[in-house]
Amino acid sequence: MSAVLEVKNLHIAFGGVKAVDGLSFDVHAKQIVAVIGPNGAGKTSAFNCITGFYKPTAGEVLLKGAAITGKRPADIAAAGVSRTFQNLRLFPDLTVLDNVRAGMHLYGGQNWADAIFHTPRFKRSEAAYTEEAHRWLDFVGYTGPRGVPIRNLAYGQQKQVEIARALARKSDLLLLDEPAAGLNYSEKQRLLELCHRIRNLGTAIVLIEHDMGLVMEVSERIVVMNFGREIAEGTPAEVKANPAVIEAYLGRDEDGEVQSHGDA
Amino acid sequence: MSENVDTTLAPKKIRPPSGRVSRLFESKWLGWVALAIAVAAPFVNATPYALNIMTTAAIFVLLASGLNIVVGYCGLLDLGYIAFMAVGAYTSGIVAKAFDLPLLFTIPVVLVMTVLAGLIIGAPTLRLRSDYLAIVTLGFGEITRITANNLAITGGPSGIFGIPGILKIGDFDFQQPAVFYYVTILVVAGFVLAAARLGKSRLGRAWRFVREDEDAAEAMGIHTYKVKLLAYTFGAIWGGFGGVLFAGHLSAVAPTSFVFLQSALVLMAVVLGGMGNMRGVVIGALVISLLPELLRDLAEYRYLAFGVLLIVVMLFRPQGFWPARGYEPERKPAEEREAVAVAGEQR
Ligand SMILES: Nc1ncnc2c1ncn2[C@@H]1O[C@H](COP(=O)(O)OP(=O)(O)O)[C@@H](O)[C@H]1O
Numbered sequence: 001m002s003a004v005l006e007v008k009n010l011h012i013a014f015g016g017v018k019a020v021d022g023l024s025f026d027v028h029a030k031q032i033v034a035v036i037g038p039n040g041a042g043k044t045s046a047f048n049c050i051t052g053f054y055k056p057t058a059g060e061v062l063l064k065g066a067a068i069t070g071k072r073p074a075d076i077a078a079a080g081v082s083r084t085f086q087n088l089r090l091f092p093d094l095t096v097l098d099n100v101r102a103g104m105h106l107y108g109g110q111n112w113a114d115a116i117f118h119t120p121r122f123k124r125s126e127a128a129y130t131e132e133a134h135r136w137l138d139f140v141g142y143t144g145p146r147g148v149p150i151r152n153l154a155y156g157q158q159k160q161v162e163i164a165r166a167l168a169r170k171s172d173l174l175l176l177d178e179p180a181a182g183l184n185y186s187e188k189q190r191l192l193e194l195c196h197r198i199r200n201l202g203t204a205i206v207l208i209e210h211d212m213g214l215v216m217e218v219s220e221r222i223v224v225m226n227f228g229r230e231i232a233e234g235t236p237a238e239v240k241a242n243p244a245v246i247e248a249y250l251g252r253d254e255d256g257e258v259q260s261h262g263d264a
Numbered sequence: 265m266s267e268n269v270d271t272t273l274a275p276k277k278i279r280p281p282s283g284r285v286s287r288l289f290e291s292k293w294l295g296w297v298a299l300a301i302a303v304a305a306p307f308v309n310a311t312p313y314a315l316n317i318m319t320t321a322a323i324f325v326l327l328a329s330g331l332n333i334v335v336g337y338c339g340l341l342d343l344g345y346i347a348f349m350a351v352g353a354y355t356s357g358i359v360a361k362a363f364d365l366p367l368l369f370t371i372p373v374v375l376v377m378t379v380l381a382g383l384i385i386g387a388p389t390l391r392l393r394s395d396y397l398a399i400v401t402l403g404f405g406e407i408t409r410i411t412a413n414n415l416a417i418t419g420g421p422s423g424i425f426g427i428p429g430i431l432k433i434g435d436f437d438f439q440q441p442a443v444f445y446y447v448t449i450l451v452v453a454g455f456v457l458a459a460a461r462l463g464k465s466r467l468g469r470a471w472r473f474v475r476e477d478e479d480a481a482e483a484m485g486i487h488t489y490k491v492k493l494l495a496y497t498f499g500a501i502w503g504g505f506g507g508v509l510f511a512g513h514l515s516a517v518a519p520t521s522f523v524f525l526q527s528a529l530v531l532m533a534v535v536l537g538g539m540g541n542m543r544g545v546v547i548g549a550l551v552i553s554l555l556p557e558l559l560r561d562l563a564e565y566r567y568l569a570f571g572v573l574l575i576v577v578m579l580f581r582p583q584g585f586w587p588a589r590g591y592e593p594e595r596k597p598a599e600e601r602e603a604v605a606v607a608g609e610q611r
């Protein structure tokens with residue numbers, strides 16, 4: 001299997017803080033990989049390096065074998081990476097549908113002249129955008145209103161829409177930053193099932209997650225980070241048995257679930 | 265769990281459309297009604313004074329609709345917008361005089377010049393954060409005016425006058441005040457419609473995404489810098505056409521018409537009317553341009569009254585008279601959709 005994502009010896013520092021300090025891991029097609037680690041371990045910073053929001057100070061990121069290191073976020077997204085954010089980053093005053101349409105921007109299908117003259121091409125393209133947006137909302141199991149500003153919705157619904165928006169990008173790789181944070185038990189179960197369905201579309205997933213139960217169940221491989229470094233990598237069973245992980249992370253909590261510390 | 269909830273997304277009061285008044289406002293016929301009123305107005309009062317004021321107001325509407333693309337749709341605070349009107353007005357005036365052409369034929373040159381001006385001013389400044397952008401655009405606006413004030417080709421402080429009319433076919437002169445008014449109305453209506461349609465397209469959505477959250481827009485593959493530059497360039501074109509109409513209307517152009525106050529007034533129209541909503545902005549522009557005339561009886565107090573009124577509006581409707589509403593129709597129930605799909609296949 002060829003690697004969708006290869007992260008090689010990634011570094012980023014903010015002043016004296018080495019947020020990511022030599023991280024390497026691969027993600028293969030249709031794989032679900034979890035990145036875990038205590039708050040401040042550098043997980044979100046690693047995501048930001050991969051997606052171009054931070055420029056890594058050293059290291060390489062390859063997508064399907066091609067280097068995307070240090071490129072502009074929009075170019076990396078166009079190359080086939082899509083993401084959600086740890087704290088929701090939706091477009092608050094826009095409707096649910098418009099938020100999902102954002103993920104579809106690269107579909108094109110119309111230009112400004114089509115818009116001004118309302119050409120048949122424009123009407124077809126708009127209808128396709130709307131239909132596709134509904135389709136992705138259905139896919140993530142969103143049942144709320146779709147024509148209202150997203151700021152009026154419940155938190156769980158907003159999280160669903162953010163995933164729908166990322167999926168509409170139709171990328172090869174989806175990065176989810178704490179998708180289960182703030183969700184209740186049944187919402188987490190639905191997220192688990194959704195991850196499997198996304199994988200079946202042919203999209204590889206990397207997710208940052210604190211809920212160990214969910215991580216153990218959903219992921220094929222787990223990357224464990226602490227202080228910017230990778231301290232372990234392997235299957236859930238291997239990671240569970242790794243003494244370094246138990247000491248640094250799991251050992252702190254008897255029932256295997258680390259207390260959520262809210263937003264890092 | 266509650267600490268994970270991003271409070272910036274907490275529900276704000278944006279009322280859903282309800283009631284007769286808002287349904288009237290949302291009606292797609294409203295644009296036609298407005299156009300009909302504009303067309304009928306000279307039949308009520310066609311004194312040169314009235315025609316002058318109405319033409320000026322229409323040009324002001326065009327400017328506001330252009331600035332709405334930049335500020336309302338894309339969220340780029342531009343404090344020097346009037347510079348684009350200056351570029352349009354001077355270019356058409358200078359070219360028309362030099363080659364003794366009707367103003368109409370200067371439009372291609374004006375287009376090139378305003379697009380260039382938009383790119384030259386936009387390319388460096390749009391890389392800046394929005395607060396710096398405001399200051400830099402303010403500077404560019406002033407630079408444009410001061411340059412016009414000092415160059416020989418722009419006629420220095422006295423500007424250029426005796427600009428040829430827009431068009432003359434045989435004996436029919438489009439420069440007659442009433443005819444010119446109708447030409448203006450037609451052009452302005454076209455541009456307002458075009459701007460409104462742009463707002464409801466893929467590009468218009470991209471502008472709003474940039475306004476709402478630039479990082480999230482980038483993450484979706486939207487090249488935010490290009491998209492902002494496009495907004496700026498479209499704004500420049502709208503301003504340039506405003507300039508051509510302005511030059512035609514007065515048949516003279518002088519630097520004093522392009523002072524900062526003018527930029528501020530156009531911005532005020534956009535904010536007062538409701539940023540991002542073209543209908544609101546048109547109303548805002550009409551209020552800003554016509555109210556001082558209606559308050560003429562108050563003599564020198566009229567600008568005071570004007571200011572107080574603006575403050576009152578901003579206190580009671582901080583989002584403007586008529587803010588952009590973030591609602592669209594819900595999906596039709598499944599059976600109806602199937603019926604439509606079947607009908608579509610049969611076609
Ligand atoms: N933009 C930034 N500027 C300065 N420091 C940052 C920035 N982003 C992250 N950090 C620091 O990097 C470290 C790792 O943070 P983060 O990647 O958010 O951790 P995690 O997502 O694993 O909780 C923290 O010490 C954090 O303060």
Ligand SMILES: [Mg+2]
Nearest residue numbers: 043044086264
């Ligand atoms: Mg984080």
